Amino acid sequence: DGGITQSPKYLFRKEGQNVTLSCEQNLNHDAMYWYRQDPGQGLRLIYYSQIVNDFQKGDIAEGYSVSREKKESFPLTVTSAQKNPTAFYLCASSIADATVWDTQYFGPGTRLTVL
């Protein structure tokens, strides 16, 4: 089955620790995205990548880092510099073509809680 997987589903972190969230897709999509979801605020874009070895900051990139070494994978690291990291994190992917838009497909999400 083609799709997007995120792991783990639930993650607990102590203050001051870095933590990495996994996102893998087998849809052969070029573009991948990370969003943060907080109650009543919708989804906000953290980082996105349209091609391997390249990525751009979204609207709320401070305190986060990403890498894109493989087409299938786009891990997100929540660093200790992120002041309020407790949230639901969603990964998405889509075809990336400057002349053709396409739908973003979402993974099941990871709920991060800082203790």
Added chain:
Amino acid sequence: AQSVTQLGSHVSVSEGALVLLRCNYSSSVPPYLFWYVQYPNQGLQLLLKYTSAATLVKGINGFEAEFKKSETSFHLTKPSAHMSDAAEYFCAVLGGAQKLVFGQGTRLTINP
């Protein structure tokens, strides 16, 4: 810059009643618009999308939305609500560099 406003953070309807979830957009170019649904602790699932091919767009689960340029709206409707429709619904517009801009979401509750 593109933006989306969803009117009403919480909508409650009776089972069998009409569902109407409101979305207004702002865009300097012809917009591409989406409605997604999210069930508790899950990712987002695409309900439908507007691509300028037709102003009335039909989606999954009996939902549809009508694009009205004069009103800058893309409201989501379903003629008869079902208990399984209870979820959070997000309207989004495609911004630059293939980035989606989301509204704040509307939580739909269905009363038996």
